[in-house]
């Protein structure tokens with residue numbers, strides 16, 4: 001996909017091939033057709049070649065470049081590329097790289113570096129920072145410097161091999177600017193071959209797990225982000241064992257949430273306590289059991305437990321497991337199924353009524369949640385009804401996500417589920433833009449609060465300029481609502497939570513973005529209908545203060561120590 005409209009070369013002299021063309025060749029070889037970034041004197045050859053040959057999306061902040069690459073990766077199943085400048089640019093990328101690191105997302109972050117002759121000299125070359133590589137090591141699993149004109153391809157391929165190894169993780173490469181200009185795509189040393197390092201599960205462990213599964217009469221499965229790639233075998237496993245499926249936020253959609261056995265991202269909801277207490281086995285797959293999903297690790301979970309994870313350190317890290325299956329869940333789960341099937345009719349299977357009870361509890365917790373969220377119930381229903389199947393739902397950290405968006409809005413495909421797992425605000429819009437650029441076949445809906453959106457307001461200009469099929473819904477309550485609720489619940493005071501908020505209609509108009517201000521669900525429905533039909537960006541503001549019925553104040557279960565407990 002060449003981009004003649006943006007080609008910078010003159011008609012007579014085609015631009016000389018540089019390290020940018022090495023990057024383009026590598027991206028093409030992996031089917032990646034876009035990079036996100038901010039241009040700089042220290043990455044010009046990379047940006048120029050990608051823009052000429054593929055697509056370069058000029059976001060307005062390096063953190064957004066990483067978020068967009070991350071959203072692209074999650075929505076497409078490929079890796080995403082972010083290009084940043086040396087020093088401040090690479091530093092700006094750090095917060096979003098930490099999100100990619102927490103979520104295990106395949107981001108290839110390429111940053112410039114000063115001329116190789118001055119590396120490490122501390123002379124104060126423009127953009128020079130001490131210890132850039134150490135910073136990259138802190139925010140990535142793999143970090144390396146391109147150290148010679150003929151080394152670029154090998155370093156990029158090593159980074160890609162590392163970010164693709166299970167569990168997935170982001171990688172960073174720093175590339176001195178002289179070597180970017182001088183790298184010759186036709187004279188690169190071959191990339192070192194990389195063997196598959198994924199652990200292979202032991203047959204004895206499969207047998208031990210199957211013995212436990214066959215004894216279970218009231219089983220539950222907990223699927224985390226590591227279960228995203230299993231597909232149909234996970235659905236078959238829960239159907240065959242009659243297990244209810246709990247998911248973490250990251251594991252949503254590993255079996256479509258419309259399935260009657262999917263309890264979903266409700267494990268810490270008190271409505272599930274009795275069911276969990278009565279269960280007699282838990283099979284966990286690729287999960288961290290994060291604090292915010294387990295009542296800070298105090299949630300009681302069934303025993304015995306079987307834990308599947310590609311990372312041996314994850315087995316028993318939070319909840320002890322009788323059997324640990326170390327391997328790729330996409331291989332382990334089909335093997336479990338096979339062994340269960342081979343065991344045949346001797347297996348007792350689930351107790352009569354267990355699967356029905358799972359479905360009743362599933363419906364019950366959803367009903368209770370709907371009753372607590374006032375007019376959001378209808379907004380959530382409108383989104384569910386009006387978005388075509390498979391639409392991507394990118395959520396910033398805001399009350400509408402934390403309360404209902406992360407649980408009630410149904411996710412039927414893991415690629416549709418985009419949320420910053422590390423909990424950092426301000427990342428949703430750029431993640432949504434990246435997803436929408438990578439998946440033009442479906443609309444992307446971004447759920448953002450007024451506070452989170454303000455972190456990277458500049459990305460509204462990226463949205464307008466790139467014009468992907470992306471609907472930005474801003475839930476405006478004039479501040480950091482969730483912190484306001486926490487303060488009111490704990491002290492009755494307000495500090496640092498009420499914000500001066502832009503006129504979003506005027507802002508959208510200044511960017512020529514279609515806009516609708518909605519105060520009730522009828523207005524919201526007609527705005528969303530228009531937005532989906534547009535196949536282009538649109539901004540919808542929801543005036544949260546006008547919602548009727550008002551939702552119950554959402555107060556997250558944050559542990560605040562009681563001062564009287566001081567010893």
Ligand SMILES: Cc1ncc(C[n+]2csc(CCOP(=O)(O)OP(=O)(O)O)c2C)c(N)n1
Pocket residue numbers: 396397398399400423424425426448449450451452453475477479480481482483
């Ligand atoms: C990077 C980062 N800084 C600060 C926070 C703390 N924080 C969590 S939610 C939140 C408020 C977000 O406000 P808004 O987007 O308007 O959503 P609302 O809570 O009002 O629904 C803040 C400041 C955070 N999670 N991440």
Ligand SMILES: [Mg+2]
Pocket residue numbers: 449450451475476477478479480481
């Ligand atoms: Mg707000």
